[in-house]
Amino acid sequence: MSQKSKPIIIAFCCNWCSYAAADLAGISRLQYPGSIRIIRVMCSGMVHPELVLQTLNKGADGVLVVGCHLGECHYLKGSEMALARAEIISDTLEDLGIAVERFQLVWVSSSEPERLVAAFRAMSERLGIGRAADNGVTEAGQ
Amino acid sequence: MSGAARPRLCCEWLHACSGCEMALLNSGELFLGLLEQVDIVHFPLLMDHKYQCPGGSETKREKFELPRAEIGLVSGGVASKDQVEVLRTMRERCQILVACGTCAGHGGIPALRNQWTAKQTWRTVFPEDERPCSGEFEPKDWLDRVCGLDELVAVDVFLPGCPPRPETIVEVVAALAAGQQPQLAEKSVCEHCPTVRTGTGLTSVRRFLGNADFDPQEPDAPMRCLLEQGFLCMGPVTAGGCGGREMPLCIDARVPCHGCYGPVRRQGNPLLDLLNILVSRGIDHRAIVDKCSLLKFSGAHGQLRPNG
Amino acid sequence: MPQMISIHPVTRIEGQARIDIQLDEAGQVADTRLLIDALRGFEQFVIGRPAEEIPRIVSRICGICPWMHHLAAAKAIDGCFGVVPPPTGHLLRELCHLLAHIHDKILHFFFLAAPDFIFGPNSDYSVRNIMGLVQREPELAAEVVRMRQLSLAMLARIAGKATHPVAAVVGGFAKPLAERELPHMLADGRILLDFACRALDHAKQKIFIRFADEEAALGAITTGFLGTIDGLGNLRLFEGRLRLMRPDGSVSDFAAADYDGYLAERAEPWSTAKMVYARTWDEGFSLDIEAPRGVYQVNTLARINVCDRIATPLAQAELEAFRARFGRPAHGMLLAHWARLIELVYVCERVLELLADKRITEPMVCSPAEPRAGRGVGQVEAPRGTLIHDFTTDDNGCIVRAKLIVGTTHNIAPMNMSVRQAATTLIAKGQVDASLLNRIEMAVRAYDP
Numbered sequence: 001m002s003q004k005s006k007p008i009i010i011a012f013c014c015n016w017c018s019y020a021a022a023d024l025a026g027i028s029r030l031q032y033p034g035s036i037r038i039i040r041v042m043c044s045g046m047v048h049p050e051l052v053l054q055t056l057n058k059g060a061d062g063v064l065v066v067g068c069h070l071g072e073c074h075y076l077k078g079s080e081m082a083l084a085r086a087e088i089i090s091d092t093l094e095d096l097g098i099a100v101e102r103f104q105l106v107w108v109s110s111s112e113p114e115r116l117v118a119a120f121r122a123m124s125e126r127l128g129i130g131r132a133a134d135n136g137v138t139e140a141g142q
Numbered sequence: 143m144s145g146a147a148r149p150r151l152c153c154e155w156l157h158a159c160s161g162c163e164m165a166l167l168n169s170g171e172l173f174l175g176l177l178e179q180v181d182i183v184h185f186p187l188l189m190d191h192k193y194q195c196p197g198g199s200e201t202k203r204e205k206f207e208l209p210r211a212e213i214g215l216v217s218g219g220v221a222s223k224d225q226v227e228v229l230r231t232m233r234e235r236c237q238i239l240v241a242c243g244t245c246a247g248h249g250g251i252p253a254l255r256n257q258w259t260a261k262q263t264w265r266t267v268f269p270e271d272e273r274p275c276s277g278e279f280e281p282k283d284w285l286d287r288v289c290g291l292d293e294l295v296a297v298d299v300f301l302p303g304c305p306p307r308p309e310t311i312v313e314v315v316a317a318l319a320a321g322q323q324p325q326l327a328e329k330s331v332c333e334h335c336p337t338v339r340t341g342t343g344l345t346s347v348r349r350f351l352g353n354a355d356f357d358p359q360e361p362d363a364p365m366r367c368l369l370e371q372g373f374l375c376m377g378p379v380t381a382g383g384c385g386g387r388e389m390p391l392c393i394d395a396r397v398p399c400h401g402c403y404g405p406v407r408r409q410g411n412p413l414l415d416l417l418n419i420l421v422s423r424g425i426d427h428r429a430i431v432d433k434c435s436l437l438k439f440s441g442a443h444g445q446l447r448p449n450g
Numbered sequence: 451m452p453q454m455i456s457i458h459p460v461t462r463i464e465g466q467a468r469i470d471i472q473l474d475e476a477g478q479v480a481d482t483r484l485l486i487d488a489l490r491g492f493e494q495f496v497i498g499r500p501a502e503e504i505p506r507i508v509s510r511i512c513g514i515c516p517w518m519h520h521l522a523a524a525k526a527i528d529g530c531f532g533v534v535p536p537p538t539g540h541l542l543r544e545l546c547h548l549l550a551h552i553h554d555k556i557l558h559f560f561f562l563a564a565p566d567f568i569f570g571p572n573s574d575y576s577v578r579n580i581m582g583l584v585q586r587e588p589e590l591a592a593e594v595v596r597m598r599q600l601s602l603a604m605l606a607r608i609a610g611k612a613t614h615p616v617a618a619v620v621g622g623f624a625k626p627l628a629e630r631e632l633p634h635m636l637a638d639g640r641i642l643l644d645f646a647c648r649a650l651d652h653a654k655q656k657i658f659i660r661f662a663d664e665e666a667a668l669g670a671i672t673t674g675f676l677g678t679i680d681g682l683g684n685l686r687l688f689e690g691r692l693r694l695m696r697p698d699g700s701v702s703d704f705a706a707a708d709y710d711g712y713l714a715e716r717a718e719p720w721s722t723a724k725m726v727y728a729r730t731w732d733e734g735f736s737l738d739i740e741a742p743r744g745v746y747q748v749n750t751l752a753r754i755n756v757c758d759r760i761a762t763p764l765a766q767a768e769l770e771a772f773r774a775r776f777g778r779p780a781h782g783m784l785l786a787h788w789a790r791l792i793e794l795v796y797v798c799e800r801v802l803e804l805l806a807d808k809r810i811t812e813p814m815v816c817s818p819a820e821p822r823a824g825r826g827v828g829q830v831e832a833p834r835g836t837l838i839h840d841f842t843t844d845d846n847g848c849i850v851r852a853k854l855i856v857g858t859t860h861n862i863a864p865m866n867m868s869v870r871q872a873a874t875t876l877i878a879k880g881q882v883d884a885s886l887l888n889r890i891e892m893a894v895r896a897y898d899p
Contacts, residue, residue, distance in 0.1 A: 049414040057444060084421040091427070092413060095434050097257075097447025157488070160464055161513020161613055167557065168613065170599035174592065177581055188561065190461045190575035190888065221489065251510040254495035263491040268717055268724075284489055305513060305613050349847075350502055351819045353624055358813030361625050384611075395610030395617040396625040400506055402614065431500045431848065438507065 007035045007061035007127045011120065012051075014044045016074040018066035020110035025117050032117045033124040035061075043067070044105075045078030049089050052103060053096070061127045062102045064119065069107040079107070101126050149319045152211035153185040154232055156225040157252050157288055158218025162243040163187045165305035166215075172312040179319050183209040206231045213318050215311075217242045219249045219288045219442055226285070226294060233295040238318055240299040241291045242311065247300045248404040249442025253288040256446040257434060260284045290442035299324060302381050304402035304439060309386060327383030330406045331390045331399050334382045339367040347420070347429050348372050354396050361396070368398045374430060376401035379415040404440050411445060413437045452480070453880060457887050460484075462562040462579065463899050464514045464834075465858070469890060471873050477880025482870045484894065486723040486862070493852045501527045501821070501843045502620045508839065509614045511856065514557070516614045517550035517605075518832035519856075521688075522839040524618040529707075529826020530843040531620060531819045539622025539815040544688040545804045546609055546617070547830060548797045551687060552601040552642060554833040555794045558898050559649070560594040563787055566892050567657040571664070572885040590652075597645045604638050607631055622816035629811045636805050643798035647764060650791040658788055665782045668893050669875040671739055671867045672697045674728060674746030675755045675779055676713075676860060678831045679703070683758030685765075685796060687831040693756040694728060694746065699779055701756065702730065706829035709838055715855065725863045726855060737863060739871050747864040748835025748857055749897055750789035755779035762803070765796035783868055786896045821847020832857045834898055858899045868893040 013019040019040045025032065041047060044067025052063050065082060073079040086105035093100050106119040155163060163185075167173055184191045193206045206228050214236025220226055233239055244250045255263055291297050301314050301324075314324040327334075343366075350373055356365040368375040375398035377390065384391045384403060392399050405412050413436040417427045427433075437445050457469040467486045474480040492511055496504055505523040509516035521543055528535065535543070561580045568586070569578045577585070584591040602612045608627055609617035617624045627635075675695040680686045694712055695701045704712055714729035727735040727744030736743040746752070755778060760766045769792055776785060804810060821843070828839045834857030842851040872893040876886050 049418050050411050053411055053414055054409065081422070085418060088414065088417040088421055088427055092417065092433060094449065096413075096437075096445065097449055155466065157490075159510050159513035159516075161510070161516065164513050164557075164613055167561070168598070168602055170595050170602075171592075174584060174595060177584060182581060186459045186461045186466070187464070188462065189579040189581065190891075192461070193458050194456070222487070224487075251507055252490060254507075255489075255491040258491070258494055260489065263489060263494040266494040266497075267489065267491060283487065304510070349500055349821070351620060351821065353619065353622075353816045356625075358626050358815070361628050361813075391611035392616045393610075395615075397610075397616040397619065400503075400616070431846065432498055432503075435499055435503060 007124065008037060008059065009035050009062040009064060009120070009123055009127065010055050010060045011036055011038045011064040011066055012041050012044065012047045013038050014067045014078070015040055015042050017068035017072065017110045018044070018106075018108040018116060021108045021113045021116045024110065025113035028113055030113055030117045032120040035124050036120045043073065043075050043078035043082075045073070045075070045081030045085070047082065047085070049085050049092070052089050056098055056102055062104070062123050064123060065105045066108050066116065066119070067105070069109055072109060148179060148181045149212035150183045150209070151180040151213045151215065151315065151319075152183050152208060152232065152236055153187075153215045154208075154217075154228055155186065156216060156218035156229060156246075157221040158243070158245055160187060161305040162217035162311070165303070165308045166311050169308035169312045172309060176312050176315060179316055180213065183211055208232060208235045211236050212238065213315060214239045215242045215315070216240070216291060217246055219245045219253055219290055220285065220294055221252065221255075221288045222284050224283070229291060229295055238298045239291075239295070240301055240314065240318070241297045242301050243306055244302050244304045244402060244404045244439050246291045247302050247408070248440035249288050249290050250304060250439055253441030253446060254438055256287040256441045257448060259448050260286050262448070288442055293443060300408065301326065302403045303384060307384055307386055310383065327381065329382050331377035331380045331382045331384070331403070334385060334387075335367075335377055335390055335393055337365050337367045337393060339370060343370040344372065344423055344425060346372055347374050347425060349431060350374075350398060354398075356396055365396065368393070373398040374416075375399050376412060376416060376436065378419055379405060379410065379412040381406050401436065401439050411437070412440060453477070455882055455887070457891060460891055460894055462565070462891070463895055464512070464558070464562070465899055467894070467899065469869055469894070471877070471890075473877070473880050477878070479870070479874045479877050482866070482873045483720055484862070484866045484869050485721055486858075487721070489722060493854060496841075496849050496852045499849050501530055501841065501847050501849055502819070504841065504849060505618055505620075506616050508854070511854070513613065515550065515554060515832045515834065517546055518830050518837050519839070520615050521547055521618050522828040522830045522837050523841070524620065525828030525830070526826040526839040526841045527620045527828070528819075529828065530824040530841055531822055531826075531847065532824055533621045533817050533819040535622035536814045536817055538626065538809050538812040539817070541804055541807060541810050542608060542623040542627060542815060543618050545801065545810070546605060546615070547688045548801050548804070549601050549605045549608075551797045551833055552794065552801070553598045555790055555797070556594055556598045556601070558833065559653070559787060559790055563895050564657060566888070566895070567660050571888045571892060575884065575888075578888075593645070597642060600638050601642060604635055607635065619816060621819040624816065626813045626815045627811050632805065632811060636802070639798065639801045639805055643795070643802060646791070646794045646798045650768065650795060653788070653791055661782070661784050661788075664889070664892065665784055667876065667889060668783055668868075668872045670781055670783060671742070671864065671871050672781055673742060673864045673867070674731075675752035676746050676748050676836055677753035677756035678829070678836065679757050684761040685753060685757035685759070687797070689830070692829070692836065694730065695756045695779060696731070697779070706838060707827040709827065709829075709840075709855070713855070715859070721862075723862050724859055726860045727863065735863075737866055737870070739867050739874070742867060745863045745867060746860070747897070748860040749786055749833075750793050751780065751786040752835065753831060754789040754792060760796050762796050762799035764799055765792055768792045768795060783872075783893050784896050786898070790898070834858050835860050858897075861897045861899060865894055865897050865899060868897070
């Protein structure tokens, strides 16, 4: 983990809006950083806070949850669930000793590939600067 | 039954309070029965087996000598280098290693220390006027955080609880002695809880500053679910089994569960899980004072870290 | 050749410890140390927690006397929030406190200490323990186990969880005692009292008679004593004033909240266990066994020494007999065991008193509390000695400062002296064997650390 030169960012993209936007970004030949790894989920509201934490703890530098705009969810209430969960995550990361900027929730509709790519770039740049300490056991005082 | 044929049991405690050992003794007559099934070869609370023989010969020897055993029971997390060595020796000497208690599995209450560095803790515990004459913090003996056993060695059986239910400890050791896989509860505290749930009512959470609502004339009559009463009961996110087939123990005392068996799934994070439950019911989680307290039994594995 | 002897771990005590004995060129004892190394950090990690959670956190300081930490903290937090428990809540707390004393005393005396006397310090280590006792005196062992079970079962009836309890809450107790439990509790209490009396008689006939020889082998130390009494000078365990007694028997009494003016903590460079000394004596601190300064002990012998009398008849008769024989203050290292069984009788009698109190089953057990800034000192007598919890809260009712002085901390200094004394008396010309080292451990075991 310590050998890694480039950050890794996991983006959980919902099937209906943001993953479609990622598809469109590809078709449109938009460039985004190689650090992004997209994982398709059916709905942003199904990304459990623990999944985000586990992703960060297992070595991801950042996690993006990307879903449909509020009110446009394919399952009606999924985006609201994602928003509620994002609040807990943001509020809790600090308590858990993890920098808050390593997590972000973004709304992207299927017709907004530029917005998606901009979010990818923004996070990549934000995290490119530094990295939180890893989880290894070190001796006290070191 | 001949003594030599019995499986040997080796017990050690690390960053622990001796509550797990007490729980084993509290099983009373079951403990006496267990003595017929296993041979205890090392158990600092009860018998005088030492790490080294007295007199100290000049031959090179390990720092901690422990006898070989079929079953090893270790309670407590790991917080010092000596404890790491004891644990590694236990792993080497015991065929089956049992992490006994929530501290061994998840760090337990002592892992709350992980929110501070060892140095910060040392400075608080030894304020300047009481400090050892030599003065400053020497980190040589301590790890910077309290770890669960499985962060350092392979663990075969996790037996959670603070302390584990006495009968369960005996059952697990007896099963292992008989060559069987022990059966442990896999569901949450709520699965065993007899309180009445209606699915309504929970609108906010409040601190436990007055007793729960139940009939004081009939203290054992059915009571409304404590979470629905607005208390931060950790039952939904805590491994069950504390009361056996009976009521969970804290609920029996009419006090909300505070999570002493650790998360339901080994990798779980009770803090996020409980907040997730609250938001899904539309409860403002900001009413909770000191959210980290929800990790008070599972602060190892990097779940709690120094803040800033 | 200088040589270092280690007893590691010290066994049949209720915690982890090591004894290092440094011998000089001639094989005589040059230095001894009793080491208890741990950075547990409770005083750090309770900071910021909501105060009402503290009793359930600090119980984990000790798995053998969790009730004492639980109750001392509950009392301290009551003080922070300025709330007074209703009488029934207070009585239930005391009842639990006493029941927890019972199982602890049985454990310590029969499981941990008695094998030294029943089998003798020279016996083989593999039988000199409770497992050996089960083989040799199965009936006694079975009864001891059953009596412990009984007191634990009584605790569970009142409080649900018997180890690492949760039932004492800020403002009182979480659940009333049901009227229908009372007959069972009374019957069980009488069984325990009967057992306590028989245990003391048994020990006098079979066990304490060995004390004279062992005491002579170990030598004696002279220290002061600290314990708890009520306004009339009666022995108390759950509440009361502290009494600090000098080695000559002169005393000063003070409220627990003023402990700071009388006692002070300090750490030695070789140990992470702090030591407490009597600041009020104004003589500093020294572990010199010939001329100790500021050293006092707690635990059963200390309590039996500082009290003027015991308010229950059977225990009072035993106390009088004890005093007639050993004087006041009594100074032998092993007498703590004797004092422990006298206390066991007192505790059982007091349990029956409480159960006979009409108020014990009243439904009003808890006063509502509001978080606020404040300071509270909670004190109880734990089996290991005087236990003091001192917390300060902020406006939101969260902890900003914590100071804990546990029973064993008071005793670190006298235990070190006892080890030094025993080692010096026993070791000559570098000759050491297992039974000799066990005798040194017996000096520690008496303190029930």
